Amino acid sequence: MAPPAARGLEALPPIWPEDRYEVVCERDDPPGATRDRYRFPQYAVRSARELETAGLARRVRVVRLTDGVVIYDRVEGVELSADRW
Numbered sequence: 001m002a003p004p005a006a007r008g009l010e011a012l013p014p015i016w017p018e019d020r021y022e023v024v025c026e027r028d029d030p031p032g033a034t035r036d037r038y039r040f041p042q043y044a045v046r047s048a049r050e051l052e053t054a055g056l057a058r059r060v061r062v063v064r065l066t067d068g069v070v071i072y073d074r075v076e077g078v079e080l081s082a083d084r085w
Helices: 041-054
Strands: 021-027 032-038 059-064 070-073
Touching: 021 041, 032 041, 041 059, 041 070
Parallel strands: none
Antiparallel strands: 021 032, 021 059, 059 070
């Protein structure tokens, strides 16, 4: 069956809002990094802090996707206040 656009129908908008923050978790075992995305900054920062507290990563940072600004990175000493997220 042809996609909706090919049949003259408009595609439905996504039901979920876009993710705006990414938590980058660098690990030693297994080596590499994982990336999780969040819509709300408070959940992203809380996730980053909990990963650090649990000892599951050697470095965790939260990046605002719209402009690439790092809002949280304990290794680099970055922890923007909530009003700047």
